[in-house]
Amino acid sequence: MRLVIAKCSVDYVGRLKAHLPLAVRLLVLKADGSVLVHSDGGSYKPLNWMSPPANMRTLSPDDVDLETGVVEQWIVQSAKTDDRLIINIYEHISDSSHDLGVDPGLIKDGVEADLQRLLAAQIDLLGDGYTLIRREYFTAIGPVDILARDAKGATVAIELKRRGDIDGVEQLTRYLELLNRDPLLAPVRGIFAAQQIKPQARVLATDRGIECKTLDYDAMRGVDDSETRLF
Template identity: 70%
Template sequence: MRIVVAKCQVDYAGRLTAHLPMATRVLMIKADGSVLVHSDGGSYKPLNWMSPPCTLREGTTEDGVVEWTVTNPKTDDTLRILLTEILSDSSHDLGVDPGLQKDGVEKHLQELLAEHPATLSPGLTLVRREFPTAIGPVDLMCRDGEGVSVAVEIKRRGEIDGVEQLTRYLELLNRDPLLTGNGAVKGIFAAQEIKPQARVLATDRGIACAVVDYDALRGLDDPSHRLF
């Protein structure tokens, strides 16, 4: 990542036009090619930006002013930045980012529900976490009290995309005679919050919905019962 602090003027032209008069700002050029213009206020959002893929060309005007021209090959949009004074210019290799880790993300929910599957439905027992399919792993494969296989998809926020994902899993799983010996594979869509539209779609497709109380699950998680 390259970070430049400079007195600059910014003009954006294309699907819309925007102008930022001369002022001291932070310019960020990220490894993915994006260019962002930040001020010292306005929360986290940039004042203007160009999303990747884009190309940055550096040059000078006839008056000797440093000029950046950022273009996107897929559009006619252009971001033109005139830098009259560069106060700082540094580059840093940030490496590969592991991603944001939140308390209560899907992975931790999956771990807790794998230990306590009966909180989703009475009599439910775990067969395997990350059960493999041709289109990706099912979060939990379980069995109910009658021996019927149950696929569980876990999300922090239950939306339509998650229901569609579980539907695709169920279509594949129900082709496996080893899973359907006691009846068709059922589905449970589990999340801390399930959007009304997702619930309607799940119900229409015969998929059960389970709202997960993360704090209650953590209360069931007793570290004294662990070996490590």
């Protein structure tokens, strides 16, 4: 990755036109060919950019008749369209390159797979006497996150979401309709479990006889003791 701080003006030419007047900015050139123009504000979003694949040419005043004061011009050409990002540099303030290596990617915490694993190991969070039948119980329309039995021996299908919305309730409803056709499992009731459940989803679930359960992910993984919190 190359990081350049320079006094520059920027023009985007193509399907649309945009102009950034002369100012000091951060120019980021990534190994994938993308070029981003940042200011010292606006959070993470660049002022302008060219997405990969793209090719960049660097021109000096000796190469072409550049306007007065321009010491270098970058022309970043999209490989897919006629769009161009033209950066006129008037002064180089800083220029450094860094090899960041291969990034392992973002590892999300609290994803549905984690909730499923933790709830299967702590199935008693659903109530006393619950036992696990299996995780990822296969059906013809997809796997049910957790299939369990309650204290009375009745079958319970649990659908897990990080944020529970109406689509999740609809999904569990389809599973219940299919599972209740199996005489070895019926009657099957449902539990819609999530870290957060939207009010509309809770109303729909309740109307369909589906129980809602809010999960405390931090408490489940042992990094937060809910009993010692004031709120």
